[in-house]
Amino acid sequence: MSHPVNDPRSITVTITESEWRSTYRPIANDLGDEAREEVPGDVRPGQVWSEVCRNTIRSIFSGALATEDLPCDEEVLGYYITEAAVHPEVIIEVEPDPWTVADVALVRAAHREWEQERGIGVSGRVAANDFATWFVENRPGHERLFYGVDAERLLHSNLPELDLWSLYIDYLGSEGVDGDPVPGIERGCGAAGLEFNEFDEVRITKREWMWRFLPKVHRRDAFMDSLEWSVDDSDDDAFVQRQDPGCVWTYHCCCGESIIYSGYLPGLLHADFYYITEVPCPEGLNIQVEEATLGSDGEAEGQSLRCSSSAAPHPASGPSHRPPPGRLP
Helix, strand or coil: CCCCCCCCCCEEEEEEHHHHHHHHCECCCCCCCCCECCCCCCCCHHHEEEEEEECCEEEEEECCCCHHHCCCCEEEEEEEEECCCCCCCEEEEEECCCCCHHHHHHHHHHHHHHHHHHCCCCCCEEEHHHHHHHHHHHCCCCHHHCCCCCHHHHHHHHCCCCEEECCHHHHCCCCCCCCCCCCCCCCCCCCCCCCCCCCCEEEEEHHHHHHHHCECCEEEECCEEECCEECCCHHHHHHHHCCCHHHEEEEEEECCEEEEEECCCCCCCCEEEEEEECCCCCCCCEEEEECCEECCCCCEECCEECCCCCCCCCCCCCCCCCCCCCCCC
């Protein structure tokens, strides 16, 4: 987190919490707490530090900051007073101590337990914020590793082998529906158990599609992931064309309806982007993926819907419009 009220004339320095404690030595109040709600009137400005929160991520900065002076998504949680003072032309940010080898081993073991508890199995992925919350609740004495920090950045730095997601609900693609695994369906089973109509079509919800076919993460940079490959990006399009055709899906949005079609369909009008899945759609079958809706009982409807005569057909389906194997329509 950058300093919320940065003065271009100042020198900005970042130190770890251990360095901060040993160099500046925070002072506890009469109750034994280091954090304070107000700044005492008998301290020098250089002795005051502010704890600032932005989207649950906390940082300590030198200086007495006020919430009204900060951007709208930030607030001051409290203040610290230290024995040593900071030079008036220096701004210091205090960041968490780096993880030790033992910390990394502890988190890696906790991630495996989190996967089992969530019913995910061994996936090599992690929903960072969900896992961080789970870790704080289930690893007493080690809360400091995830409390008030940027969980995605920490996990990316310390466990780079994991594919990162922000939220578990996004991980499952539930779009506001309960994020539990789809009951009665094995994760990664693909088209097994689906009932297709006479045109080899079926329509399922996005939640079930995510659970069955496992869309891959597209890491655009170190801290930005998505599931989408752009239709208009030449690099994305070239990458998509190199994949197994059965693992490519095309997103189409028209007249307020969003559908994901199995297959690489570059000529489809209103196509916005592609998905790539770990599990392929079997050759000759056509799958449509729709957004999940909630019934009156709060459960997701349409987990596996046979395409009715009123449903929009798959662009590559129908008795006279099915492409030969490996060919585009």
